[in-house]
Amino acid sequence: MTRRPTISQVAELAGVSKATVSKAFNNRGGVSEQTRIRVLGVAAGLGWRPSARAVALTSGGSGAVGFVINRPPTLLSSDPYFAELLSGIERTLAEHGYWLLMQIAEHSTPAQERDAYVSLAQTQRIDGVFLAESRIMDQRFDIVAELDLPAVIVSRPWARTDIPWEGAAHPGGGVADAVAHLAGLGHRRLAYVAGPPDRSHVQFRTQAFLEAVAENGLSVVGISRTDFSAEEGHRATGDLLGQREAPTAILYDSDPMAIAGCRAAMARGMRVPEDLSVIGHDDIHLSRWTTPALTTIRQDVQGLGERCAARLLELLGVLVAPGVALPEPELVIRESTGPAR
Amino acid sequence: MTRRPTISQVAELAGVSKATVSKAFNNRGGVSEQTRIRVLGVAAGLGWRPSARAVALTSGGSGAVGFVINRPPTLLSSDPYFAELLSGIERTLAEHGYWLLMQIAEHSTPAQERDAYVSLAQTQRIDGVFLAESRIMDQRFDIVAELDLPAVIVSRPWARTDIPWEGAAHPGGGVADAVAHLAGLGHRRLAYVAGPPDRSHVQFRTQAFLEAVAENGLSVVGISRTDFSAEEGHRATGDLLGQREAPTAILYDSDPMAIAGCRAAMARGMRVPEDLSVIGHDDIHLSRWTTPALTTIRQDVQGLGERCAARLLELLGVLVAPGVALPEPELVIRESTGPAR
Incomplete structure (x- = not known):
C-alpha cells in the first residue's frame, strides 16, 4: 500500500519551504522560474498535487x-x-x-x-x-x-x-397547446392531476390550464392535488373517473402519473385513447416506449x-462556451390522445 | 451581504493564536478549559466553524x-x-x-x-x-x-x-426462477436480451440462464447483447421475433428493455402475454404501472x-446500526407472462 505523498515531502526533496511549494503551484510570483520547475518536477515525481481545500483557499474555487x-x-x-x-x-x-x-x-x-x-x-x-x-x-x-x-x-x-x-x-406554455389539442379533438370536460400547489412550476401550469380552458370554452370537472407519484396519479384518476360528471381527457403534471392513469382507466374497462385521452408532462425516457405511447408536454430537462x-x-468565473437557448415546453402528440367519444 | 467569518477573526476576538483556535476545536489538549470555552463561544457568536478540509486533516474524515x-x-x-x-x-x-x-x-x-x-x-x-x-x-x-x-x-x-x-x-438466483416459471407455462423456445458481457452481474445472470434452460430441457433460440437501454431492447426484440425460429418468451436484463420489448411485439400485431411472454429485471418503480404490468426479477436496489x-x-469508523440482510433476487409475477401458445 502506498501512502499519499505530502507537501512536506515535496518541500524537503525540492529543498524549499512548504510555502514555496504552495507558491510554485499557485503561480503567484515570489518564486524563480528555476525553483518553480524543480518543485513541479519533484511533485510530479511523487504524484503529489495540492489538496482541493488548498486550491480553494488560493484560487477561490473548490471545484x-x-x-x-x-x-x-x-x-x-x-x-x-x-x-x-x-x-x-x-x-x-x-x-x-x-x-x-x-x-x-x-x-x-x-x-x-x-x-x-x-x-x-x-x-x-x-x-x-x-x-x-x-x-x-x-x-x-x-x-x-x-x-x-x-x-x-x-x-x-x-x-x-x-x-x-x-x-x-413560459413554464406553462405547453399546457395551453395541450388544452387546444384536446379542444380540437372535441373534448369538453377536462380534469387536471396537479403536483403540490406550493411549487412555482405547478402554479404556472395551473394558471395556464385555467386560462386555456376558459379561452377554449371548456369545463373543468376536477383538479386533483398529488405529490407527482405514480401511486397518487393512479388514485386520483380512479376518483375522477368515478365522478358523476367524469372527464373525457385528463392532463397530468408528470409522466409516471399519466402512465399510472392509463392503467387506472383500463382497470375500469376503458380504452386509452378511445374512452379517455391522457396527456403527461416532461417526456421522460420511457414515455415513448409504453403502450399506448404517451402524448406529453416535452421539457428539455437534461x-x-x-x-x-x-x-x-x-x-464562479469559469469560461463556459455559450449554450443554445433552451426550447420552450412543447406538446408531443403520440398515442394516448384521440377524438372525444 | 455578510462575509464568511475567518479563523483569524475568531483568534483575534478570543485573544489567542490561530493554532489555539484549531486546538480548541479538535479537543486535542494544550488548551485550558477556560480558553477552549472562550474560543468556542467567540466562534459560535461569529458563526465560524472549521472547514471540511481542516476537519479532515485532524479527524481523518472529510464527511x-x-x-x-x-x-x-x-x-x-x-x-x-x-x-x-x-x-x-x-x-x-x-x-x-x-x-x-x-x-x-x-x-x-x-x-x-x-x-x-x-x-x-x-x-x-x-x-x-x-x-x-x-x-x-x-x-x-x-x-x-x-x-x-x-x-x-x-x-x-x-x-x-x-x-x-x-x-x-446469488446474483443470478432470480433468473433460475424465471426460467422455471416459463417452463411451467409450457414455453420451450426462450431468448435472452442481455447487457454488456464485460459486467460481472451480466455474467452471473447469463450463466444462471444457460444452466436453468439446460436443467428444464428448453432451447435457447437467441442471446442478444445490448447496453441495457430501451432502444436496444426494442431493436433486439424485433430481431428475435423476425427469426425463423422465434422465441415464445424473452428474458431481459432491465425493465426499460422489457417494456420496450412489449411495444416491439405489439407493433408486430402480437399480444403480451398471449403471443409472447416477457420478463424484465430489477422491478423499477414504473414496472407495476405499465399495461401489461411487468413480470420481473425484483432486486432491492435501494x-x-x-x-x-x-x-x-x-x-471509515462511523458507527452504523446493523441493517437487515439484503433479500436475494426474487421473481415477481404480474401480467406479462402467460401460457405458451
Missing part, C-alpha cells in the same frame, strides 16, 4: 458545487425528472472538471433545510448551489443571499428575485440541467 | 464519499437502476451527515478512468468510494488498493478480491445502496 434536494431519497427513483436534471448538470460539470456534492433528504422543518445550506457554505465544501423546485415562498432565496453563496434557480421562480434562474420563459450548470460555473 | 459512474450522463435517466441505487446511498449517507461527491462521465480510456480516482484521492475530497457495475477484469480494484482508498463494491464481483462488497449472494453506504461508513 465542486452543491445540490440539496429537499425530498425523500426515494423521489430520485420514483420521479425520473430529477434523474434527467442530474444527467444534464453532471454532463456540464464533468466537462469543466467540476464535482457535484449532493444531499437528498427530506427536511421536516425550515430550520433543518437552513442548516443544510449553512453547513455547506461554512465548511467551504462548495462554491455555489442549485436551487430546484422553487416554491411560492422560498426561504432558500434569503438563505443563499445571506450566506453570500452563488446560486442558480432551476426553472423560472414565481416571485421576483435577484438570483439568476434558467428555464423556459438541457435545463446543462444550462443551469453552465450559468452557475459562469457565476 | 464525504465519492461515486464515479463511468457511463454517459444520460444513463442516469435512461436506466432507473442508478437512480434507485443513488436513492439508497443518499438515504444512509444523509442519516449520518455524509455528502456524496459524484461524477458521471464516460471515460473513453482506462487512463481517464484512473485519473478520476487519482484526482479524487489525492485532492483528499473524499474518504472512500463506491465501485458500481464491476467488470470481469476491473482495473479499479487495483487503483483503489494502490491509492489506499477505502472502497465498497456494489454487487458481487466476478473475480475474487479483498475489497468488501455488498449484494445478493436496499443495496443503503447496505453499500453503511458498509463504506463502517470502513
